Amino acid sequence: MPKTTAKLEDFEVLVTIGSGTYGTCKKIRRKADSKVFVWKEVDYHGMTEKEKQLLVQEVNLLRELRHPNIVRYHDRIIDRTHSTLFIIMEYCEGGSLADLIARKRKEKTYIEDAFVWQVFHQILLALEDCHRKREGVHKILHRDLKPANVFLDKDLNVKLGDFGLARILHHNFSLAKTFVGSPYYMSPEQFTEELYDEKSDLWSLGCLVYELCALSPPFTAPNQRVLATRVRDGQFRRIPHTFSSELQSVIADLLQTKPSRRPSIRELLESVSQHTTLSPTVQRQTILANLTGKCERKLIQREDIVREKEKALAERERRLIAREKALAEKERLFHKDTHVYRRSPLEPMETNS
Known part of the structure; x- marks a missing residue:
């Protein structure tokens, strides 16, 4: 890991945002300039060596990823006394897509169509950056793409985060074979424990975009065995008719049970970009007017x-x-350079006689 100059005492904790398998996420403020961040507190005391290696890998991945639609890594602090790693990252004021979906479900209203297209487009851009080859590091699969791991900044732009389950593919045709991720968003090839590649992330994206529209995942079941069967069958209900047929069509393309039938990111970007032609300022005003x-x-x-x-x-x-x-x-210089006469308390006072 790179050297860091940050110390725990440089920050103050504002509030706990949430917690996951290994980490607790807290909103913090840097004392020097009042800039707000979040840090993930990871207790590595009870971790196996393999889990510690995965933790180091996550931090190294965050350092490598530099994209406007990916949560930005800033620094890390190791507290060896308490066996805790603090990963300091960009604060996303808009919360997560899971928060937005839960709020809309409670209100019994749908998310604006234009906003769904914008989220779709920006996640594709983030995944394109993850999946591209890098010097020394090749493709990165996210492997846990879901609404809770997609955040929004104050301007409602997407910030893809939580790469704890990410895996690096070191060769063009390397395939992963590990049962990880959230079951509702897992691809058929993950359920059947087959080899999978970046097309698996695109399946998860299809599930996520579907949920943005329908406010529930495309595949649900009382247990994982039934869920696996439904995912492999690939049958799901149409998204609500308030959304365009083009959106339904592209979701259907992503939720093809055979990975080879799913479009590439480049093909998807060409299609989706046609629906996100407004300027960012106009988009934000339009979305805010309908989303909130x-x-x-x-x-x-x-x-x-x-x-x-x-x-x-x-x-x-x-x-x-x-x-x-x-x-x-100024006062210090005055007393240094100027002689001030002070009368002794025993010196008699002058009187007029």
Whole structure:
């Protein structure tokens, strides 16, 4: 791992966001500049050597991935006293797609069609970067693509995260054969423990986009055995008719049970980009107008105002500190360079007689 200069005392913990198999995710603030991040606290005390190697691999993967639609890695801190690794990453203010789906399910409303296309497009761009060859490192499969692992920034742009189950393929035709991932989003070839490649990530993407539309996965079952059967059959209901037939068609292409029949990322990008032609600013305004309710829009606007006020207060405080330092230095120089006569308490006072 690379050397780091960050220390635990450089940050303050704001709130716990969530927890997973190995890690607890917390929102933190850097004391030096008040910049907000998240860190994943990973307790490696009880890990096997293989699990520790996987942990090192995850951190190394995060360092390699530099893409606007992938959660950005910033630093890591090792607390050997408590056998804990702190992985510091970009904070995504918009939460996860799982949060959004849960909220829409509760409200009994659907996500805006334009937003689904935008998410679809940006995840494809992130996967394209993962699947490309790198010097010394070749293709990276995510292997756990699901709504809970896709985050949104303050402008509602996608940030693909949690590469804990990622696997590096060191040859063009290398295939993986490990039963990992969340069952609802696993491909048929993973269920049958066959060899699989990047087309497996595309199946998971199809399940994710379907859930964005229908607010539930395309394949559900009371147990994993029944789920495996339904996934292998590949039969699923149409997404709600509020969504376009083009979206239904591309989801069907992704959920082909035979990997060879699924389109490539390049083919998908050519198709999906036709539905995301608006500028990012116009897209955000359109999506916000439909994705959030009136109260939520006011809350977002209020948060923007508070954020600007916080910046102004921080700048004002910085100027006051600088001014106090300048005054203190001026006073120090005055006492150093100027002789001030002080009367002894025993010296008689002058009187007018």
